[in-house]
Amino acid sequence: DRVLAGGGYRTVCASGKNRTNGVGTLHTGFKIPKGGGSLLLFKPDGTVAGGFTNYPVQTADKSYGEVPGITGAAGFFVTPTPGGKNSEGGAGFSSEIEFSETSRTFEGSMGLVLATADPGAEIRYTTNQAEPTLTSAKYTGPMVLKGMSIIRARAFTPGLLPGPVRTEAFFAVSPNLGAFTSTLPVVVINDFDGGRPPLGTRIPAYIQVFEPGK
Numbered sequence: 001d002r003v004l005a006g007g008g009y010r011t012v013c014a015s016g017k018n019r020t021n022g023v024g025t026l027h028t029g030f031k032i033p034k035g036g037g038s039l040l041l042f043k044p045d046g047t048v049a050g051g052f053t054n055y056p057v058q059t060a061d062k063s064y065g066e067v068p069g070i071t072g073a074a075g076f077f078v079t080p081t082p083g084g085k086n087s088e089g090g091a092g093f094s095s096e097i098e099f100s101e102t103s104r105t106f107e108g109s110m111g112l113v114l115a116t117a118d119p120g121a122e123i124r125y126t127t128n129q130a131e132p133t134l135t136s137a138k139y140t141g142p143m144v145l146k147g148m149s150i151i152r153a154r155a156f157t158p159g160l161l162p163g164p165v166r167t168e169a170f171f172a173v174s175p176n177l178g179a180f181t182s183t184l185p186v187v188v189i190n191d192f193d194g195g196r197p198p199l200g201t202r203i204p205a206y207i208q209v210f211e212p213g214k
Contacts, residue, residue: 002026009083009084009085010026010083011025011026011082011083012025012026012027012028013025013026013027013028014027014028014030014031014032015027015028015031016028016029016030016031017029032058034057034058035057035058036054036055036056036057036058037054037055038051038052038053038054038055039051039052039055040052040053050066052074055074059076059093061080062076062077062078062080062093062161063076063077063080063081063082063086064076064077065077065086066086067086068085068086075161076093076161077161078161078162093160093161093162093163093164094116094118094121094154094155094156094157094160094161094162094163095116095117095118095121095155095157095163096116096117096155096163096164096166097114097115097116097123097153097154097155097163097164097166098114098115098116098117099112099113099114099151099153099166099168100112100113100114100115101168101170102168103168103169103170103206103208104170104171104208105170105171105172105173105188105208106145106170106171106172106173107172107173107174107175108146108172108175109144109145109146109172110144110145110170111142111143111144111145112142112143112144112145112151112170113142113143114139114143114151114153116155116163118155118157120157120158121155121156121157121163122138122139122155122156122157123138123139123153123154123155123156124136124137124138124139124153124154124156125137125139125151125152125153125154126151126152127149127150127151127152128150129150129152129204130152131152131154131165132152132153132154132165134156139153145170145172146172147172148169148170148171148172148190148192149169149170149171150167150168150169150170150192150206151167151168151169151170152165152166152167153165153166153167154166169190169206171188171190171206171208182210182212183212184212185209185210185211185212186209186210187207187208187209187210188207188208188209188210189205189206189207190205190206190207190208191203191204191205192204192205
């Protein structure tokens, strides 16, 4: 048995490994379905001490639990805090971002429209590969792209956690390439003017594959 002092915290992994080592990390004999369900904590006399009777679908790298300071309220948390008090959370997530175009090449310039299903959401985006935050540029209307553009966008809705980040890449090519043909697949690698990387070094890059006849 382990004694947990009032106001204390204990991490228990729902791994199905059923480990009760007195000094190691505790593991349950069951797993928690990510698709939603019930999870209850019982007292020795069989009565329910707490838990969730219908928790929602879970999201990778986000935790779910009781909202601090609000009795009976539950929500998601952007920053998981195993072994400690739950961080700031929200009732759910903002909706996904829709792009009018998916990653592709273009000549000259091209238009791009961003949208989200939630009319109360703000769309924030970046062009420097950074993850969008509330301080990032606010989307206000159709964009005109010229040259290489990496667009990352995310929705922010009051009372909800930020939505998933969506990224699309658009590359301007010379008009001379319009007449180029090949019977073999063509691979285009863009490393953002990083040049040839030193041996054994990794650098970020986008790869596009063009199949013959497409």
